[in-house]
Amino acid sequence: MQTRTFIAAILSTAMAITGFSASSAHALSEDDIAKILIGATALFIVGKAIDDHNNKDDYVARPTIPVKKPNPHRRQQVLPRNCKRDFVTARGKQIRGFGTRCLERERYSIRHLPQDCRRKVNTRRGVGTVYKVGCLRRSGYNVGGR
Structure with a gap:
């Protein structure tokens, strides 16, 4: 399952569950707002970590061209x-x-x-x-x- 699809499924499930459990409309307290924000932040962090992990698999290493290093013992003068x-x-x-x-x-x-x-x-x-x-x-x- 791809990362974006997985995150979308988790978010939609979470929203559906919270919709069923809501009994009546009432104003949210500051504690409730803080809990919602913390939960949303946690979901975002988990989703971002999963996405970053999957992007590492896409990395392709390119071969490096060896560079010939000058000899450190050679004299720093011009050849005659x-x-x-x-x-x-x-x-x-x-x-x-x-x-x-x-x-x-x-x-x-x-x-x-x-x-x-x-x-x-x-x-x-x-x-x-x-x-x-x-x-x-x-x-x-x-x-x-x-």
Whole structure:
């Protein structure tokens, strides 16, 4: 049974019962008015509690999108612009990134850079490691360069 229908049934039953028990018309005392008001308030509170309880069942949880938090250990400085270059992977794909040797030469600590941004690439000196620009940007690093 739905909440509104249930409350309407209770109220109509209460009104019908009070109609049968009334014997004659007489003025209500202050005590009688207070009792009626207290009873009506109690019915309202009970009805509201039932309605609130039923509305909780309608709640639909939406999935949350995980937000990648920046690494608290990373340095709050801009990555060096001269280390940003285009590299070629072993499969021939071209990616833009920061070379580890260049970053170390610029005295930038690479140990706090996100590991999921690392890629192996072919360099003039053989296979090297590069940190992808887009991945670093999504991780909260400023890749504009200095």
